[in-house]
Amino acid sequence: MLTKTVPTLRTRATSLLRTLQNHSSACPCHACGTPAPSQSASLSAARRLAVAAPIEKEYAFEMAASNIRYGNGVTREVGMDFKNLGVNKIAVFTDQNVLNLAPMKTAIAALESEGLQYEIYSHVRVEPKDPAVKDAIAWAKNIAPDAYLAVGGGSVMDTCKIASLYEAYPDAEFLEFVNAPIGKGRPVDRKLKPLIAVPTTAGTGSETTGTAIFDLVSHKAKTGISHRALKPLLGIVDPLNTRSMPSSVKSSSGLDVLCHSLESWTAIPYSQRVPRPTNPILRPAYQGANPISDVFSFEALRLTVKYLPRTIADPDDTEAQEKMLLAATLAGVGFGNAGVHLCHGLSYPISGMNKGYKHPGYQVDYPIIPHGVSVAVTAPQVFRFTGPSNPDRHLAAAEVFGVDVSNAKPESAGEILGDAVAEFLVKLGDQPRGLADLGFTRDDIPGLVEGTLPQARVLTLAPSFQKDDEQKREDLAKILDRSMAY
Amino acid sequence: MLTKTVPTLRTRATSLLRTLQNHSSACPCHACGTPAPSQSASLSAARRLAVAAPIEKEYAFEMAASNIRYGNGVTREVGMDFKNLGVNKIAVFTDQNVLNLAPMKTAIAALESEGLQYEIYSHVRVEPKDPAVKDAIAWAKNIAPDAYLAVGGGSVMDTCKIASLYEAYPDAEFLEFVNAPIGKGRPVDRKLKPLIAVPTTAGTGSETTGTAIFDLVSHKAKTGISHRALKPLLGIVDPLNTRSMPSSVKSSSGLDVLCHSLESWTAIPYSQRVPRPTNPILRPAYQGANPISDVFSFEALRLTVKYLPRTIADPDDTEAQEKMLLAATLAGVGFGNAGVHLCHGLSYPISGMNKGYKHPGYQVDYPIIPHGVSVAVTAPQVFRFTGPSNPDRHLAAAEVFGVDVSNAKPESAGEILGDAVAEFLVKLGDQPRGLADLGFTRDDIPGLVEGTLPQARVLTLAPSFQKDDEQKREDLAKILDRSMAY
Structure with a gap:
């Protein structure tokens, strides 16, 4: 065959x-990634219209992706990237395995060489359930960083995206932004803090997308949050980081x-x-x-x-x-x-x-x-x-x-x-x-x-x-x- | 053959x-498109380093592009886009030909249907020379809009990009940002106002790039300004708009x-x-x-x-x-x-x-x-x-x-x-x-x-x-x- x-x-x-x-x-x-004051209002208006309008098929598509930097060793540039952004205090997300591996060491060295402050959250769970995600959110709210760095696979990047989201909406209920119909699917109308994603697996593509996935225990099913505002600012795609897989x-x-x-x-x-x-x-x-x-x-x-x-x-x-x-x-x-x-x-x-x-x-x-x-x-x-x-x-x-x-x-x-x-x-x-x-x-x-x-x-x-x-x-x-x- | x-x-x-x-x-x-306070400082530092470092070949590439929306008729969405951005006063750039054509009429109707204020600059010169570009800059400085809309071919989009740039740097000399060695090639370290580009020709691709080209009369040559900060926020790519070519x-x-x-x-x-x-x-x-x-x-x-x-x-x-x-x-x-x-x-x-x-x-x-x-x-x-x-x-x-x-x-x-x-x-x-x-x-x-x-x-x-x-x-x-x- x-x-x-x-x-x-x-x-x-x-x-x-x-x-x-x-x-x-x-x-x-x-x-556009630049939500604006009038957005909520126009969203509501659009929704009212959407209800009234007949169901027509789509007639357009839109193409958006994070910026991507690719090359053997580019992880070492990440400190300069944060410095160029004018941020100082970085919340670094990773998991217990990646914590001790070369990608994380390189990233941390890059932050240190630029004299940046950082705090590490290394408890990301692989294929996380919602309690693990909520733990990460609580940590991020407590740290209140200027920017986020995710070093790991899809679970790390997705947990980091969600933590950044709820840190920007400290009063939001957890299901507020979760995809409908499981959650309320509220669109993100605030500008999130810059997030740079450094994948260490060749799989998820999460460094380019606005999607974050987790297990919702009460539903015994994976669900997620999906909105372009969650897209990382930059995906640092460094083949050296997948050597440890x-x-x-x-x-x-x-x-x-x-x-x-x-x-x-x-x-x-x-x-x-x-x-x-x-x-x-x-x-x-x-x-x-x-x-x-x-x-x-x-x-x-x-x-x-x-x-x-x-x-x-x-x-x-x-x-x-x-x-x-x-x-x-x-x-x-x-x-x-x-x-x-x-x-x-x-x-x-x-x-x-x-x-x-x-x-x-x-x-x-x-x-x-x-x-x-x-x-x-x-x-x-x-x-x-x-x-x-x-x-x-x-x-x-x-x-x-x-x-x-x-x-x-x-x-x-x-x-x-x-x-x-x-x-x-x-x-x-x-x-x-x-x-x-x-x-x-x-x-x-x-x-x-x-x-x-x-x-x-x-x-x-x-x-x-x-x-x-x-x-x-x-x-x-x-x-x-x-x-x-x- | x-x-x-x-x-x-x-x-x-x-x-x-x-x-x-x-x-x-x-x-x-x-x-990243989000220039930050410390950028100029770190740029200078980087330049000093660059001078000292040995000449090595590149080891990475970076991929960035404007968001692109493609579809027959998408021009009519542009009013909602500006509304979603929370802006009100739009500077619209076009040329004398496009001014009376369908793409411009559709775009203006879209602004009007959202009750947006706009002013039209219709004197863009095809294959513009620097005096024409300077005229557009002076107009933009006078208008001080919240956002920019370019409806036309490469000349219109490029003129609009440059006008937006110098409106953000009212004291800059014209050659400040022009590509070196003709100009000083200064990097753009301020966030420009949102620019939406609506191409009416199938050629330049300017809706996706941070490049703007013009003729510098004193040098009898085309040159330009090239920096990712000039990238339109969104390119509205509507095949109906090229029917008039x-x-x-x-x-x-x-x-x-x-x-x-x-x-x-x-x-x-x-x-x-x-x-x-x-x-x-x-x-x-x-x-x-x-x-x-x-x-x-x-x-x-x-x-x-x-x-x-x-x-x-x-x-x-x-x-x-x-x-x-x-x-x-x-x-x-x-x-x-x-x-x-x-x-x-x-x-x-x-x-x-x-x-x-x-x-x-x-x-x-x-x-x-x-x-x-x-x-x-x-x-x-x-x-x-x-x-x-x-x-x-x-x-x-x-x-x-x-x-x-x-x-x-x-x-x-x-x-x-x-x-x-x-x-x-x-x-x-x-x-x-x-x-x-x-x-x-x-x-x-x-x-x-x-x-x-x-x-x-x-x-x-x-x-x-x-x-x-x-x-x-x-x-x-x-x-x-x-x-x-x-």
Whole structure:
């Protein structure tokens, strides 16, 4: 099945990038990042309008991303960056593992060499639950820093974003900004303090996005906060910082990149999203696939398929590590503007309802299904399900995995991509071969379905999925059932 | 010569995007856009350091761009954007042609529907000289608006950027911020007022960049101001606004896109640029080719080669217009981070030393060599000259034009790309067949050479060109001599 046919792939991708560039679309990223006094008022007005207006499809998209600096050793510049910003007291977020590793040492040395004051919060929990996040918020309120520095993986960057947010709104209830319908989804209308993010894993892309994810214990599901105001000012993307990743973290964070790129590439086109916002500030960050996110997502997919296996096979393959970190960042810009869909929607209850699985190689003293693992475990069945929505895109993605699709029928596109993803996961090694390996049984499916349905922010973008709730339940159950083992 | 071989092209491009992703690089875009009190002090310190440090090559690059909103009709959202920003009094920049066209009418209606105050400056000169720019500055200082709106082509956006800059520095001398060595190249260390740019041509990409270009009469050459602080907050990229472009403007602005993409794709890699900045704030915006700009530049090249001829051939081909506007924006992000080189460096004296040529179709009452025309006229010879620096990239670009390069020798890469560009220009029609058609003779070459040499900002990035001044003079003279007629 897997034979190299790169030229066909490229042709198809080019053709896709052309033909799918629809021009009637609506998208959520006002992204100016400079909220203003009248914003709340105009938001309310816009909402009133939104209620009255007929439901129209989007007609525009907006592209926004953090500034990104990439290079071996750029972490040492971070002290100068804060100095250039005119800030002095820095709140540094990290976790117990990264605390003693080279990336953190380099960052701290950079702050010290500029004579900056700093305080370290090193209790970030990997795949944090809301009590851990609240602890970080309380710490930040107490410190009241001038700026924030996050040195770590997605959990560290996301916790730091949330701490910075609630420090700016000391009186806000915790659910105030959490994504609706679980939380109130209040838009951020104050300017947050500068945050510089230094990723130490090649996965989350959180350094480029306004998204922060955590486990809400009361709902047994992951949810999050998503607003462009949470975007870091700058992402310092330094391949030297990923040298310290254990192999298990490399593979699970790399699978997150894989799904970011595949999901954003196959998300509904921005021009199919409803409703068309009545005010640009109401455009979500996750807008559906668009001609600019496509460029990022597809390039990230190519890099991931090529380099992720190399990073696992050879811990000293620094070239592959560098390319994977670049892929993670490119995918971050891609999904940060286009969004993700079913793999991510399903992953939140999968991680949240973990009954005791602890992924090999994770140095924590509690059960954990790493985010990348929970995202990838349903991917083969998700893309089998979404195939009919856009066979060309699914076949183009399958070609990246080396599948010869020259004679493929459009109706087989989902199956072909699903098989290619499954084979990729198996060859990568160290991955559960389905939900059963994670400790789930078929009895858990109804709970997982109910935990997925509230993930409106991402399900809105799922192709083949704009149906009533009963049909959605049926589809999700089918995907989960088939994902028990592969 | 021209036969379609897209698969080979794609293969080569993929391979290039891979192999050329060097990871030791330095790049100039701190891009935080939030200048701070201590910035000037740390800049001075950094400069002192820079003088003392040995000349090392770059090891990082930085990616920054304005937020971009793209869609048919998005111009009508601009009133809400200003309202969301909490500003009231808007200075609107445009020119005498655009003043009465649909894009301007839509923008003004959008301001009015939100009850915003505005004042219009409609005297922007196409390809402005410094007295025209100074007139705009004086007007802005007098108005003292809360924010700026530019509705027009590159000249309008650039004039608006400069007016906003000097309004923020009312006591600054005009040459203070102009690119060194012509001006003093002072970095911008104050936060400028919000600027929203609405391009009406598919060319400049100025809506995404911190660059503004004008003619300095005393030097008989184009120069400019380039700093990330000049980047618009938001580029509103509305294909409906390019419907009003006359055919001559379509082709000359499209040729600017062609050269933006080709020059940024073939610029020296960021990791070859010297010196490595000692402080991230000293990184220029124009950094050399890097893995992120490559994605933008190459995609823009593909779109331009495919759609520019269609926009000229059929004024009603709205799909082609939409794709060209997207290409212009993508190329803007590409060259805005990677830079341009010899075509642009040579174009400034070519436009500035115009002896009376008036390009057909331009509705102005003075001689004019449009920017795109002056950039493209030397392109065939420029890429012939730069070919040996990176044959693979030149051949990959030639393939985009449809050349079969499967048996091409690396040493012919420059000639092959140069021929492909020349054939493209000839087929496009309405273009001068060399400098002679623009009214230049061989006697003008020494003057054009001397007018090009001070364009340090772009010449630094020219491949095959890192030589002493005497050799540079010789090379420029050779390129100009061979560009007299093709």
